[in-house]
Amino acid sequence: MKDYKADFKILKQKINGSTIAYLDNGATTQKPLQVIKAIEEYNKLYNGSPHRGAHYLSVNATKIYEDTRGKVAKFIGARNSREIIFTKNATEALNLIAYSYGMNNLNAEDEILLAITNHHSNIVPWQIIAKKTGAKIIYLDCDKNGQIYKEDIDKKINKNTKIISLSHLTNVFGMVHPIEYIIGKGREYSAITIIDGAQSVPHMKVDIGSLKPDFLVFSGHKMLASMGIGVLYGKLEKLEEMEPFLSGGDMIEYVDLYETSFHEVPYKFEAGTQNVEGVVSLSAAIDYIENIGIENIETIEEELLKYALKKLKENKYVEVYGGEDLSNRKSLLSFNVKDVHSHDVATILDNNNVAIRAGHHCAQPFIKHMGLNSTCRASFYFYNTFEDIDRLVDSLGGVRGVLGYGS
Amino acid sequence: MDLNQIYTELIREHNKNPINKIKMLDATISEKGHNPSCGDEIILHLKVKEDTIVDASFSGIGCAISQASTSMMIDLIRGKKIDEAEKIVDIFLKMIRKEIDNKEELEKLGDAIFLKNISNMPVRVKCGVLSWHTLKIALEKVKEDN
Numbered sequence: 039m040k041d042y043k044a045d046f047k048i049l050k051q052k053i054n055g056s057t058i059a060y061l062d063n064g065a066t067t068q069k070p071l072q073v074i075k076a077i078e079e080y081n082k083l084y085n086g087s088p089h090r091g092a093h094y095l096s097v098n099a100t101k102i103y104e105d106t107r108g109k110v111a112k113f114i115g116a117r118n119s120r121e122i123i124f125t126k127n128a129t130e131a132l133n134l135i136a137y138s139y140g141m142n143n144l145n146a147e148d149e150i151l152l153a154i155t156n157h158h159s160n161i162v163p164w165q166i167i168a169k170k171t172g173a174k175i176i177y178l179d180c181d182k183n184g185q186i187y188k189e190d191i192d193k194k195i196n197k198n199t200k201i202i203s204l205s206h207l208t209n210v211f212g213m214v215h216p217i218e219y220i221i222g223k224g225r226e227y228s229a230i231t232i233i234d235g236a237q238s239v240p241h242m243k244v245d246i247g248s249l250k251p252d253f254l255v256f257s258g259h260k261m262l263a264s265m266g267i268g269v270l271y272g273k274l275e276k277l278e279e280m281e282p283f284l285s286g287g288d289m290i291e292y293v294d295l296y297e298t299s300f301h302e303v304p305y306k307f308e309a310g311t312q313n314v315e316g317v318v319s320l321s322a323a324i325d326y327i328e329n330i331g332i333e334n335i336e337t338i339e340e341e342l343l344k345y346a347l348k349k350l351k352e353n354k355y356v357e358v359y360g361g362e363d364l365s366n367r368k369s370l371l372s373f374n375v376k377d378v379h380s381h382d383v384a385t386i387l388d389n390n391n392v393a394i395r396a397g398h399h400c401a402q403p404f405i406k407h408m409g410l411n412s413t414c415r416a417s418f419y420f421y422n423t424f425e426d427i428d429r430l431v432d433s434l435g436g437v438r439g440v441l442g443y444g445s
Numbered sequence: 446m447d448l449n450q451i452y453t454e455l456i457r458e459h460n461k462n463p464i465n466k467i468k469m470l471d472a473t474i475s476e477k478g479h480n481p482s483c484g485d486e487i488i489l490h491l492k493v494k495e496d497t498i499v500d501a502s503f504s505g506i507g508c509a510i511s512q513a514s515t516s517m518m519i520d521l522i523r524g525k526k527i528d529e530a531e532k533i534v535d536i537f538l539k540m541i542r543k544e545i546d547n548k549e550e551l552e553k554l555g556d557a558i559f560l561k562n563i564s565n566m567p568v569r570v571k572c573g574v575l576s577w578h579t580l581k582i583a584l585e586k587v588k589e590d591n
């Protein structure tokens with residue numbers, strides 16, 4: 039396997055004598071030198087306010103910003119770069135849809151269909167909109183492995199369903215949800231479909247052209263880019279009919295004392311000076327990913343996942359969630375160590391420089407639904423190695439001992 | 446960091462055998478403490494007669510540090526007068542914030558003095574102080590009602 043870590047200096051540094059086995063990529067990924075260099079170069083040579091000035095720097099910043107819009111569109115298979123809106127992150131993109139579309143299109147008989155596996159960012163905005171509009175939130179159930187299922191989907195989508203919003207790849211159990219089926223159903227009932235691609239876009243091929251959802255959101259920082267840059271894809275005709283979310287500079291045509299006409303899509307949704315540096319990082323991140331090939335990333339992570347599951351199962355005190363079948367799972371594993379709370383596990387692993395996430399992973403409804411209180415989560419990216427997993431497994435072997443249990 | 450300074454024998458024992466972890470059916474107040482960032486959830490049960498905590502226990506789920514800390518706290522406050530218990534909470538929270546090193550005062554914390562090391566672990570401090578904050582809130586409510 040190629041040593042991708044050579045490009046990730048943060049993973050080569052030694053902390054108290056050892057490198058960090060970084061297995062918290064579901065929370066945020068690290069940046070390769072190429073991304074760091076692109077950011078530096080932008081700040082050294084091209085920094086300027088986009089869309090505003092007529093001078094060299096502003097023109098260049100605008101070009102970089104708009105070129106990346108095209109690159110993002112191509113990356114996810116969108117037909118038109120105007121369908122790409124830059125946001126702060128997936129959370130802001132979901133809020134944009136909830137406020138601009140949901141608030142103005144829902145009323146009391148309507149239903150918002152969410153999956154019980156959703157991240158808080160895809161639950162809380164809908165609760166606020168539901169309270170304001172009187173619309174009802176309905177949850178798709180999941181089985182013991184955290185997967186939603188057809189009978190339940192068929193039962194819950196009906197003529198009152200106006201919005202369907204769920205994760206493509208879930209962030210707690212790593213399940214790939216059957217979104218093709220859901221999107222098809224949504225079309226059948228004229229409900230709009232929103233796909234939260236925060237976990238999927240970094241790890242698997244996501245093609246708007248074949249999936250055809252109404253909206254897709256994701257975050258740059260989970261795919262090698264900076265924090266503070268995210269993407270909203272929306273079907274042009276939907277975006278055209280929506281009202282702006284934030285308002286102010288850049289998103290206007292003419293501003294009178296009491297009336298304003300708004301700029302066209304996508305600018306209508308990009309108020310204020312934008313995060314060009316973040317966009318630069320996203321551009322370099324996409325280059326890096328495409329250079330490896332998203333299919334190759336999928337293959338590498340499949341191997342890592344298979345190896346991790348096998349190794350974790352060798353420890354009889356570790357319970358891995360999500361079942362044995364890896365065919366519709368990607369990039370991460372959730373587990374618990376018998377008798378030990380996930381936070382103690384994370385602290386003990388941290389002592390060996392093994393970085394995992396513990397807790398409810400911003401999915402309290404799901405964790406409760408599964409009868410759990412919290413889990414440990416190891417989440418991978420293509421730069422992880424079997425050695426990282428060995429370190430995870432070795433450290434886990436010592437966890438119960440630290441707390442005075444037999445192991 | 447030496448894990449043995451965090452997961453001391455005492456913490457391990459309180460965590461493994463939480464003798465104070467039982468629901469109390471005749472509690473005069475049950476106060477829920479919650480640390481949403483990590484999912485620790487404890488309910489502190491107190492039986493207060495006039496100005497004395499005649500019994501205390503807890504239920505809920507949490508990490509070893511929050512479980513042990515709660516259990517030790519209960520050992521300390523059982524049978525104490527409300528104002529004495531409040532004083533102890535105050536000393537404990539000051540110890541964690543590193544605002545106190547008066548030996549005599551610290552001794553009032555009994556076993557809980559061994560939780561001192563968690564003040565060196567910023568991410569775990571919340572686990573250690575959860576039940577103490579909960580007790581403080583519960584006692585304020587009791588005093589209001591009295």
Ligand SMILES: Cc1ncc(COP(=O)(O)O)c(C=O)c1O
Nearest residue numbers: 127128129157159205209236257
């Ligand atoms: C499935 C899912 N949706 C949404 C988010 C929110 O991402 P962000 O915090 O970057 O907005 C996350 C990340 O935590 C996630 O895992």
